[in-house]
Amino acid sequence: MTAVSATHESPSRERIETSILVAAEEVFSQHGYRGASLQMIADRVGLPKANILYYMGSKQALYVRLLNRMMRRWNEVLEDITPDSDPATVLSDFIRTKMVLGQRYPEGSKLFAAEILAGAPFLSDYLGGELRDWVSSRAAIIRQWSAQGKMDAVDPRWLIFLIWSATQHYTEYSAQVSGILGRDALTEDDLESISSFLEHVILKGCGVTSPAPNNSAPKSSADAHSVEK
Amino acid sequence: MTAVSATHESPSRERIETSILVAAEEVFSQHGYRGASLQMIADRVGLPKANILYYMGSKQALYVRLLNRMMRRWNEVLEDITPDSDPATVLSDFIRTKMVLGQRYPEGSKLFAAEILAGAPFLSDYLGGELRDWVSSRAAIIRQWSAQGKMDAVDPRWLIFLIWSATQHYTEYSAQVSGILGRDALTEDDLESISSFLEHVILKGCGVTSPAPNNSAPKSSADAHSVEK
DNA sequence: GAATTTTTTGACCGATCGGTCAATATAGGT
DNA sequence: ACCTATATTGACCGATCGGTCAAAAAATTC
Numbered sequence: 202m203t204a205v206s207a208t209h210e211s212p213s214r215e216r217i218e219t220s221i222l223v224a225a226e227e228v229f230s231q232h233g234y235r236g237a238s239l240q241m242i243a244d245r246v247g248l249p250k251a252n253i254l255y256y257m258g259s260k261q262a263l264y265v266r267l268l269n270r271m272m273r274r275w276n277e278v279l280e281d282i283t284p285d286s287d288p289a290t291v292l293s294d295f296i297r298t299k300m301v302l303g304q305r306y307p308e309g310s311k312l313f314a315a316e317i318l319a320g321a322p323f324l325s326d327y328l329g330g331e332l333r334d335w336v337s338s339r340a341a342i343i344r345q346w347s348a349q350g351k352m353d354a355v356d357p358r359w360l361i362f363l364i365w366s367a368t369q370h371y372t373e374y375s376a377q378v379s380g381i382l383g384r385d386a387l388t389e390d391d392l393e394s395i396s397s398f399l400e401h402v403i404l405k406g407c408g409v410t411s412p413a414p415n416n417s418a419p420k421s422s423a424d425a426h427s428v429e430k
Numbered sequence: 431m432t433a434v435s436a437t438h439e440s441p442s443r444e445r446i447e448t449s450i451l452v453a454a455e456e457v458f459s460q461h462g463y464r465g466a467s468l469q470m471i472a473d474r475v476g477l478p479k480a481n482i483l484y485y486m487g488s489k490q491a492l493y494v495r496l497l498n499r500m501m502r503r504w505n506e507v508l509e510d511i512t513p514d515s516d517p518a519t520v521l522s523d524f525i526r527t528k529m530v531l532g533q534r535y536p537e538g539s540k541l542f543a544a545e546i547l548a549g550a551p552f553l554s555d556y557l558g559g560e561l562r563d564w565v566s567s568r569a570a571i572i573r574q575w576s577a578q579g580k581m582d583a584v585d586p587r588w589l590i591f592l593i594w595s596a597t598q599h600y601t602e603y604s605a606q607v608s609g610i611l612g613r614d615a616l617t618e619d620d621l622e623s624i625s626s627f628l629e630h631v632i633l634k635g636c637g638v639t640s641p642a643p644n645n646s647a648p649k650s651s652a653d654a655h656s657v658e659k
Numbered sequence: 660g661a662a663t664t665t666t667t668t669g670a671c672c673g674a675t676c677g678g679t680c681a682a683t684a685t686a687g688g689t
Numbered sequence: 690a691c692c693t694a695t696a697t698t699g700a701c702c703g704a705t706c707g708g709t710c711a712a713a714a715a716a717t718t719c
Contacts, residue, residue, distance in 0.1 A: 214666090231548050236465030239707065249668055251709090256666095260707060311547055314603075318544055319460050321605040328609030336610050359627040362607065366599035367592050373543075376550040378591065380557030381565050398588040406635025443696090468677065478698055480679090485696095489677060 218256055220246055222270065223308075225263055230311035233319055234264055265323055268316065271309040272327065278302055279335060284345040288352050289409045296364055296399050303372035304392065314373045336361055353408035360407065367399055447485055449475050451499065452537075454482075454492055459540035462548055463493055494552055497545065500538040501556065507531055508564060513574040517581050518638045525593055525628050532601035533621065543602045565590055582637035589636065596628055 210218070224245035228237045239260055243250040257263040278298055282291045303310050316324055336358060343357035371378055371387065379385055387395075453474035457466045468489055472479040486492040507527055511520050532539050545553055565587065572586035600607055600616060608614055616624075 211665095232464045233462045233544070233547075234465070235461045236463070236548075238705080240705075250707090251668060252666085254708065255668095315462070315544070315547055317603050317606045318462075318540055318547070319465075321609060325605075325609060328606055329612065332606075333610045333612065353630070355631065356623060356627055358611070359624050360631075362599055363596050363628070363631065366595045366603070370591055370595035374546050374595070376554075377546045377557055377561075380550060380554060381562045382587070383558065383562065394585060395588050398585055399592070401582070402584065402589075402592065402635030403631060404635075405637070406631030406633075408634070440695090467675080469675075479677090480698060481696085483678065484698095 214256075217248075221248075221253060221256055221263075222267060225257075226267055226308040226312055229264060229267060230308045230315055233315040234323075235319075267309070267312060268323055271306065271313060274306060274309065275302070282339070282342055284342050284349075286342075288343075288346045288407075289404055289411060292364070292404055292407070292409060293400050296368060296403065297396050299364060299368040300371070300392065300396050300399075303369055304387075307372045307375065310369060310372045314369070351410060355407055360403075364399075364403065367403075371395060443485075446477075450477075450482060450485055450492075451496060454486075455496055455537040455541055458493060458496060459537045459544055462544040463489075463552075464548075496538070496541060497552055500535065500542055503535055503538065504531070511568070511571055513571050513578075515571075517572075517575045517636075518633055518640060521593070521633055521636070521638060522629050525597060525632065526625050528593060528597040529600070529621065529625050529628075532598055533616075536601045536604065539598060539601045543598070580639060584636055589632075593628075593632065596632075600624060 221242065225237075225242045228241050228245065231237075232241075237260075239250050239253050242263075243253050246253070253263070257266070280294070280298075313324075316322075321328055339361060340357035343352075343360065346352050347354040347357075371392075375386070378387070382391075384391075450471065454466075454471045457470045457474065460466075461470075466489075468479050468482050471492075472482050475482070482492070486495070509523070509527075542553075545551075550557055568590060569586035572581075572589065575581050576583040576586075600621075604615070607616065611620075
């Protein structure tokens with residue numbers, strides 16, 4: 202057993218479980234909890250249905266495991282900000298990070314969306330607890346920025362929801378977006394163009410003073426696309 | 431057969447069908463097409479399951495009827511705009527209209543969202559056709575506005591998607607929003623506050639020159655809440 | 660190589676799925 | 690009253706649902 206310990210699992214088992222999770226994420230995100238079936242997941246992995254239950258225990262256990270996995274990935278990105286931070290860089294980072302996150306885990310994001318559409322039966326605790334605290338703390342800081350004259354006195358909660366919705370739109374409504382654009386998927390250029398646009402509109406719209414030029418941003422000029430009139 | 435023909439229906443039949451549509455809209459929006467069952471709908475209406483099929487023909491027919499109904503309601507609101515229109519009032523109207531629409535038909539909006547999450551199997555024609563044309567025509571006008579110096583040279587498509595997502599967020603993610611706000615539902619004040627915020631940020635963010643003051647807005651000052659720094 | 664544990668899999672369970680059908684009840688026209 | 694068209698409903702169909710189980714197979718341990 203080589204004593205590697207921790208939550209040990211044989212590497213083969215871990216590989217199988219991962220492949221199941223990937224397949225399940227697709228199916229649940231497309232059809233929701235009720236609409237997904239273990240048979241569809243099993244077919245996608247290429248395993249008999251009984252095997253899914255052997256590894257995951259039950260449909261519900263598999264589902265909440267996926268939700269937790271997605272929440273964990275989400276938490277990894279919740280950087281710390283303080284009232285002394287520069288609003289421009291923080292908001293800009295927030296927008297771009299959320300944008301990247303949605304592209305990295307499109308199925309997980311859709312899974313979340315479907316869960317919330319269904320009334321968040323498995324996530325109500327998380328929404329009213331952890332996530333709520335996260336929003337309040339960020340809101341408090343944004344309020345201080347407004348008080349310090351660093352930006353307009355907008356309601357921080359609506360601002361957070363705005364960034365949230367605007368970025369997630371491109372992953373959860375990818376079918377709509379690509380249908381309208383007449384393209385199968387968004388290109389790298391699209392994503393950069395969208396990010397620049399959101400950065401431009403939201404920062405300018407909130408009256409955020411341009412970031413201190415002594416910034417450590419190696420990302421070239423962010424306003425390469427959207428130019429002022 | 432009384433030869434009345436056409437779409438006439440006895441008033442009692444129409445009442446029953448409407449009640450079925452209302453119930454079905456709730457169930458489909460929560461659980462998606464696959465996750466919804468005729469039995470759940472029947473229970474909600476208080477009718478035997480066979481009756482639902484008698485009036486609606488099949489699950490799929492009921493579903494597409496709901497989608498079409500929602501598309502019709504949506505089209506009623508697609509006002510006409512021209513390059514001569516004032517960008518500020520048009521964008522402001524667009525934001526507020528979408529906001530009201532989502533509040534008026536929350537279940538229908540969620541139904542759309544679930545359909546698109548599932549990959550829009552029943553709506554791909556609509557998205558790549560009617561809706562796509564609508565977006566292109568509006569985009570062309572917005573581009574003219576930019577060329578005329580009435581606003582920044584932002585990508586019109588991203589702007590449309592921004593307004594789209596930001597407003598719909600509050601109906602489709604109502605479970606998340608109310609969970610975070612710690613409230614059961616959004617109040618009238620919330621909605622006005624959100625609308626004002628979006629108006630403020632998006633118009634200012636796009637560099638839209640303030641509307642001609644000879645506007646017919648009886649809605650008091652829109653910037654009552656969000657104040658400049 | 661025997662013993663033991665882990666994995667695989669088809670068969671099967673009761674419940675529910677969308678949908679059909681025939682028997683019955685109701686309503687409207689004459 | 691009679692006839693016809695519409696509406697109502699329980700019973701039923703094959704398919705699929707989530708989940709169980711036991712027997713066989715494979716891997717692991719000693």
